[in-house]
Amino acid sequence: MALLPARTKARAREAAKSIGGSLIGAATVGMLRTTRYFDPAKTSDFFARVVKLIGPRLREHRIGRANLTAAFPEKSPEEIEQILMGVWDNLGRVGAEFAHMDQVWDYERDDPENSRIELPARSIELFDQIRDDGKPALIFAAHLANWELPALAAVSHGLDAAILYRRPNIASADRIIQEMRQVNMGTLIPAGRDAPLRLAQALKDGKHVAMLIDQYLTGGVEVTFFGRKTRANPMLARLLRQVECPIHGVRIIRLPGGRFTAEITEEIQPVRDADGKIDIQGTTQAITSVVESWVREHPEQWLWLHRRWR
Structure with a gap:
């Protein structure tokens, strides 16, 4: 034959x-x-x-x-x-x-006791401050608890958000996912060749740019995570070099009974080199260390199932 x-x-x-x-x-x-x-x-x-x-x-x-x-x-x-x-x-x-994002994010500022989302008083203050200070901001999150919720937390507090996301490889799945993300997640920017330009422009337009930063990236900068060398996406630090603005982290903690806590960090200071410029590696390490502290608190809520160290 x-x-x-x-x-x-x-x-x-x-x-x-x-x-x-x-x-x-x-x-x-x-x-x-x-x-x-x-x-x-x-x-x-x-x-x-x-x-x-x-x-x-x-x-x-x-x-x-x-x-x-x-x-x-x-x-x-x-x-x-x-x-x-x-x-x-x-x-x-x-x-x-x-499939139920419109019901999962259930937060009433005037009735927090009957909401599914808990927000510490300081986090409410910080969200209000970021919304009203007239500045753009960079916000990072991790694959903790439900990692779709940080975007909803930002938008529900009135932040003009631009969210970096990764498209599924299957077009039909992407369409339904986009439909469900239209609950109100701000401007969605797919990862790709033009994403850095679009995100930088969003910052220049005064938006609050958010992204997940905790997965391995081939060709990324070297960082230490749980005492081991790995590589991380330096995009946040590179954007900061183009548009200096505050950096904050947002994390979600899963609670019993279908409830969540949403927290935002104080402003994180970037690392600078001898010339005063944003140090890409140092700043990426700084935010990676924040993520490590989150994961140590609730390791069962992080996505350990990918090859984070290679």
């Missing part, structure tokens, strides 16, 4: 990949749309149970175990596994909550 030409094989692989992507995209769209019709709390519990059953059988579980063992050498294997189960629980809940 004659072998297929290499070009034909390549086309067949691309066609299969396209069909597979379409099927996954259709399944994602169907799941998210269907999930919106169910009770948010029950859906969150159900997704958490399912993901806790499936997760430990995946390669990512081994990655997470290795990451946690290196980050917390003082913890026993049993403690590491307990944290990992919390990670899967949290991830399942994030998936369920994504």
